Amino acid sequence: MTANGYLPLFETKPAKGRNALKLFSLTILLSIFLIWLYRLMYIPRKGEAGRYAWIGMFISEVFFGLYWIMTQTVRWNVVHRYPFKDRLSSRYEDGLPGVDIFVCTADPILEPPSMVMNTVLSVMAYNYPPEKLSVYLSDDGCSELTFYALLEASKFSKYWIPFCKKFAVEPSSPEAYFNLNIDLQDPVFALEWGTIKKLYEDMKTRIVSAVEKGRLSDEIKGQHKGFSEWNSKVTNKDHQSIVQILIEGWNSNAVDIDGNPLPTLIYVSRQKKPQYAHNFKAGALNALIRVSSEISNAPIILNVDCDMYSNDRDAIRNALCFFMDEKQGQQISYVQYPQSYENITNNDLYSNAGLVSFKIELAGFDGYGTMPYIGTGCFHRRDILCGRKYFENCKVEWNVVKDKIKGRTIKELEEASKLVANCSYENGSQWGKEMGLVYGCLAEDMVTGLAIQCRGWKPVYYHPAKRAFRGVAPTTLDQHLVQFSRWTQGMFQIFLSKYCPLIYGHGKIKFGAQLGYCMYLLWAPVSLPTIYYVIIPALCLLHGVPLFPKVFGLWFLPFAYAFVAKTAYSLIEDLISGNTLKGWWNSQRMWVIRRTTAHFFGFIDTVFRQLGLSETGFVVTDKVVDDDVLKRYEQEIMEFGNSSIMFTIISTLALLNLFSLSWGIKILAFGTAFVELENLIPQIIICGLIVMVNIPVYEALFFRRDKGCMPSSVTFKSIVIASVAVLLPIY
Numbered sequence: 001m002t003a004n005g006y007l008p009l010f011e012t013k014p015a016k017g018r019n020a021l022k023l024f025s026l027t028i029l030l031s032i033f034l035i036w037l038y039r040l041m042y043i044p045r046k047g048e049a050g051r052y053a054w055i056g057m058f059i060s061e062v063f064f065g066l067y068w069i070m071t072q073t074v075r076w077n078v079v080h081r082y083p084f085k086d087r088l089s090s091r092y093e094d095g096l097p098g099v100d101i102f103v104c105t106a107d108p109i110l111e112p113p114s115m116v117m118n119t120v121l122s123v124m125a126y127n128y129p130p131e132k133l134s135v136y137l138s139d140d141g142c143s144e145l146t147f148y149a150l151l152e153a154s155k156f157s158k159y160w161i162p163f164c165k166k167f168a169v170e171p172s173s174p175e176a177y178f179n180l181n182i183d184l185q186d187p188v189f190a191l192e193w194g195t196i197k198k199l200y201e202d203m204k205t206r207i208v209s210a211v212e213k214g215r216l217s218d219e220i221k222g223q224h225k226g227f228s229e230w231n232s233k234v235t236n237k238d239h240q241s242i243v244q245i246l247i248e249g250w251n252s253n254a255v256d257i258d259g260n261p262l263p264t265l266i267y268v269s270r271q272k273k274p275q276y277a278h279n280f281k282a283g284a285l286n287a288l289i290r291v292s293s294e295i296s297n298a299p300i301i302l303n304v305d306c307d308m309y310s311n312d313r314d315a316i317r318n319a320l321c322f323f324m325d326e327k328q329g330q331q332i333s334y335v336q337y338p339q340s341y342e343n344i345t346n347n348d349l350y351s352n353a354g355l356v357s358f359k360i361e362l363a364g365f366d367g368y369g370t371m372p373y374i375g376t377g378c379f380h381r382r383d384i385l386c387g388r389k390y391f392e393n394c395k396v397e398w399n400v401v402k403d404k405i406k407g408r409t410i411k412e413l414e415e416a417s418k419l420v421a422n423c424s425y426e427n428g429s430q431w432g433k434e435m436g437l438v439y440g441c442l443a444e445d446m447v448t449g450l451a452i453q454c455r456g457w458k459p460v461y462y463h464p465a466k467r468a469f470r471g472v473a474p475t476t477l478d479q480h481l482v483q484f485s486r487w488t489q490g491m492f493q494i495f496l497s498k499y500c501p502l503i504y505g506h507g508k509i510k511f512g513a514q515l516g517y518c519m520y521l522l523w524a525p526v527s528l529p530t531i532y533y534v535i536i537p538a539l540c541l542l543h544g545v546p547l548f549p550k551v552f553g554l555w556f557l558p559f560a561y562a563f564v565a566k567t568a569y570s571l572i573e574d575l576i577s578g579n580t581l582k583g584w585w586n587s588q589r590m591w592v593i594r595r596t597t598a599h600f601f602g603f604i605d606t607v608f609r610q611l612g613l614s615e616t617g618f619v620v621t622d623k624v625v626d627d628d629v630l631k632r633y634e635q636e637i638m639e640f641g642n643s644s645i646m647f648t649i650i651s652t653l654a655l656l657n658l659f660s661l662s663w664g665i666k667i668l669a670f671g672t673a674f675v676e677l678e679n680l681i682p683q684i685i686i687c688g689l690i691v692m693v694n695i696p697v698y699e700a701l702f703f704r705r706d707k708g709c710m711p712s713s714v715t716f717k718s719i720v721i722a723s724v725a726v727l728l729p730i731y
């Protein structure tokens with residue numbers, strides 16, 4: 001610490017305009033109350049048409065209103081963080097803590113080893129003392145192909161890391177870097193660039209062709225003793241623990257081509273047995289926490305998904321500014337970076353980027369001293385992740401000596417690590433409960449973060465303009481919905497469990513943050529009023545049953561105001577978060593689609609699981625895409641192309657609203673007196689809006705001929721269902 005006057009290692013600044021925003025929210029809240037009042041005052045009498053439909057509208061609007069309130073509090077408390085990494089180096093350069101980096105992979109087909117190696121190489125090349133860095137690759141796929149790829153990467157790193165350091169290369173993922181247009185004016189640089197590029201491409205070719213063949217030649221298997229682990233009995237669901245130290249950073253022989261030390265690199269595949277639940281990523285991370293504690297035991301842990309390569313070589317240093325700040329650091333449990341994707345199209349076709357969440361909502365959580373842990377790009381303190389509770393003035397020891405390594409051979413370290421990676425190790429222990437990542441939830445990240453905060457810790461959200469990590473977002477609608485359905489289930493599970501933030505977090509985290517959590521955790525149930533709103537006004541329109549006030553009456557004002565104000569607000573939020581107008585429009589479509597399909601299925605699945613009728617499964621998102629599909633994705637053409645039941649729902653709802661809209665237009669044009677129709681106009685508007693966002697769906701149903709269009713079986717089914725629905729009576 002400086003002698004006179006303490007200079008903090010980071011600063012926190014509140015965002016501007018909070019009060020104006022609160023006032024604006026109040027006006028919307030008022031209109032919501034008026035809507036509820038109107039619904040209560042004008043319930044159709046018993047026997048009148050549409051009485052039950054009306055009550056349903058009321059319930060939906062109560063739901064929407066309450067849900068909207070939950071989305072507000074995080075918007076009022078946005079803060080931004082500014083770390084000072086130069087102060088960090090001037091004070092602590094010689095006392096920087098060790099950092100253990102965990103990369104998780106689960107399937108060599110869905111997650112190609114060549115991609116995984118780019119992530120591994122990128123995190124090995126951090127601007128950080130290499131003797132303090134250890135990278136662990138967790139392979140839940142237990143694939144010798146992945147092991148082989150890591151062996152190749154360990155050799156290539158001897159060239160890649162010094163190259164990154166010498167020329168301050170960024171991003172430090174070779175694939176991403178060599179895809180850039182680099183200025184090659186300087187001949188010295190150009191020469192080295194060419195050499196390294198060739199080495200990289202050769203390595204990639206070897207890895208890709210091994211994966212294509214699906215097996216390794218005897219010659220390759222002779223390169224390393226580790227291959228002998230894959231005997232004929234090993235399958236990805238049933239195998240012993242495998243731990244292979246590929247680079248032992250503490251050994252003076254482990255140097256790059258310039259003779260500088262290398263980070264430690266370790267392959268881990270925890271044991272799996274059919275009779276033991278493996279708890280997916282949470283299980284993998286807990287095994288890694290234990291394995292790493294046998295070897296490097298660094299006080300700081302970074303976890304990244306296998307597609308999330310490092311894009312900023314200073315990300316560790318920035319994160320450490322928070323942990324190591326002398327005054328505010330000791331209560332900080334983790335530092336979460338946002339997720340960012342490199343394959344987002346100009347107008348973010350599937351609304352994958354989550355710009356508003358990352359720019360506004362999460363920064364608003366941070367204002368309450370809370371922050372959801374979102375799985376990747378997160379720096380944790382080991383002791384806290386392992387269950388430590390907060391108490392005041394607990395001093396942090398940043399330089400834990402690696403005494404475990406001293407005097408132990410590689411073989412001894414590997415054997416000790418294998419034991420702690422065995423299934424039975426967790427029997428009767430607190431792992432998955434009070435220690436490590438929490439088990440039993442598909443959103444292991446969210447629930448673990450929540451548990452940590454309720455133990456008294458205050459995480460930090462840091463979202464600099466320069467992206468710290470970049471990954472792959474799903475490129476097909478199907479994959480997107482699978483991912484959202486998993487998240488929805490995981491989050492609703494938390495709401496229904498003992499970890500429900502309103503109960504578990506009561507008195508431990510701020511009420512505003514509890515509501516913020518509910519905004520995510522309640523995606524599943526909010527699907528129900530949404531589905532209601534997409535179906536009932538349309539059906540009632542067909543039967544001439546009005547559900548809204550007359551457009552020129554006073555009661556229409558709160559409806560119109562709530563809709564226009566909310567829509568305008570969301571548009572502005574999107575634009576200031578960096579989205580385009582069309583991107584915002586796409587996101588409106590995706591909200592309708594997700595809520596009526598993925599979130600709805602998430603709801604059903606969670607309820608079934610709660611009743612004990614089904615089991616939890618983690619469907620890994622596919623990170624490869626074939627060329628034909630990729631081409632359509634790049635042109636922003638929606639991908640249907642298989643007969644998923646979700647597509648039938650999407651088409652049926654789109655057709656139903658199209659039928660109603662046509663009917664509505666017909667009666668408007670040829671109908672009787674306008675006065676009689678005036679109170680049907682709001683329903684015509686709703687159908688019109690739904691039809692407008694669904695234009696790509698009609699194209700896929702009727703006009704497209706490519707492979708991504710709606711399969712004819714889906715078209716047929718949805719026409720039949722929508723036509724039958726039209727005939728249903730209304731009560």
Ligand SMILES: O=c1ccn([C@@H]2O[C@H](COP(=O)(O)OP(=O)(O)O[C@H]3O[C@H](CO)[C@@H](O)[C@H](O)[C@H]3O)[C@@H](O)[C@H]2O)c(=O)[nH]1
Nearest residue numbers: 104105106140280281284305306375376442443483620621
């Ligand atoms: O049994 C498993 C399943 C998955 N994974 C890894 O978990 C990561 C995330 O899986 P992915 O299919 O890419 O899911 P996403 O929906 O993209 O991931 C987000 O959501 C997950 C929770 O649903 C979190 O675990 C992730 O960190 C978060 O990035 C990947 O690296 C996988 O290899 C495992 O290690 N073991």
Ligand SMILES: [Mn+2]
Nearest residue numbers: 305307472621
């Ligand atoms: Mn992913």
